[in-house]
Amino acid sequence: MRYFRTLGATVLATATGLALIGTACTGAAVASPASLYAPSALVLAVGEGDSPETATIVRAVTLSCAPVPGGTHPSPESACAELAATGGDLGALTVLAGGRPCTREWAPVTVTGDGVWQGRRVSWSETYGNACELRARTAAVAALSF
Amino acid sequence: MRYFRTLGATVLATATGLALIGTACTGAAVASPASLYAPSALVLAVGEGDSPETATIVRAVTLSCAPVPGGTHPSPESACAELAATGGDLGALTVLAGGRPCTREWAPVTVTGDGVWQGRRVSWSETYGNACELRARTAAVAALSF
Numbered sequence: 001m002r003y004f005r006t007l008g009a010t011v012l013a014t015a016t017g018l019a020l021i022g023t024a025c026t027g028a029a030v031a032s033p034a035s036l037y038a039p040s041a042l043v044l045a046v047g048e049g050d051s052p053e054t055a056t057i058v059r060a061v062t063l064s065c066a067p068v069p070g071g072t073h074p075s076p077e078s079a080c081a082e083l084a085a086t087g088g089d090l091g092a093l094t095v096l097a098g099g100r101p102c103t104r105e106w107a108p109v110t111v112t113g114d115g116v117w118q119g120r121r122v123s124w125s126e127t128y129g130n131a132c133e134l135r136a137r138t139a140a141v142a143a144l145s146f
Numbered sequence: 147m148r149y150f151r152t153l154g155a156t157v158l159a160t161a162t163g164l165a166l167i168g169t170a171c172t173g174a175a176v177a178s179p180a181s182l183y184a185p186s187a188l189v190l191a192v193g194e195g196d197s198p199e200t201a202t203i204v205r206a207v208t209l210s211c212a213p214v215p216g217g218t219h220p221s222p223e224s225a226c227a228e229l230a231a232t233g234g235d236l237g238a239l240t241v242l243a244g245g246r247p248c249t250r251e252w253a254p255v256t257v258t259g260d261g262v263w264q265g266r267r268v269s270w271s272e273t274y275g276n277a278c279e280l281r282a283r284t285a286a287v288a289a290l291s292f
Contacts, residue, residue: 039206041189041218043261052267060185060262062208064218071217072187072210112267114260115189116206121198121258123269 037066038119040080040088043112044073044146046134050108052125057112061146065117078142088117090124093141100139102132109134111144183212184265186226186234189258190219190292192280196254198271203258207292211263224288234263236270239287246285248278255280257290 047055062071069076128134138144193201208217215222232238274280284290
């Protein structure tokens, strides 16, 4: 019984020692989150062109949603609420078509959203035929009104 | 002479009219930049894992550099200056190895930078074997010290 107790203590001490060494060597602090909330931070942008890779970005805003809504986005509270409702899915926000009529002119604009939502990287983009279509589809979406 | 003046006025009026129609239909305001500066806005993140797609992001900050440095980044001025010096190339900032010794333990951490730099979309990531290596390589880089 005494033998087992000693053995247990030795195992425990060794494990603790190894854990401490591991902490010291790899700097566990780096991997610890800065807050209790999973980070959510996005860059939303509008560009001219039909591809997110080659579009010339004319406007871009930052949006961070945790711990409090903020960023250069004009209405971060509404934008974060919308994103929270769809689980960070920007595409789900643009499904509603507006009632505004548009010409079929081809002058493509691309909207992109890149960054982190609830600790996962997200990258979304959608191309519209022209700026009118973009506005018609996103007029009611606070997150994309910037 | 009178004929040419009239013709000129008609052409001008027609051109103005078409331009106005074009503006009304496609909402040219959408494509106009919000400021005189090309937008620069980034989300910088650190996650656990060896792939930017699957890493669990533990920290993320926003950084916007135009018209003034800002965001949730702890030192936006220094970070924007570094990025401006390398033309927005985050990879160029991490080439210097620090003098700190690290174990070869495999506990990968991935740093990512996504968003817009000077009107172009950027997406960068780099994976380090463990958090110590990340710190050794990026200790002197203000943009990646968050």
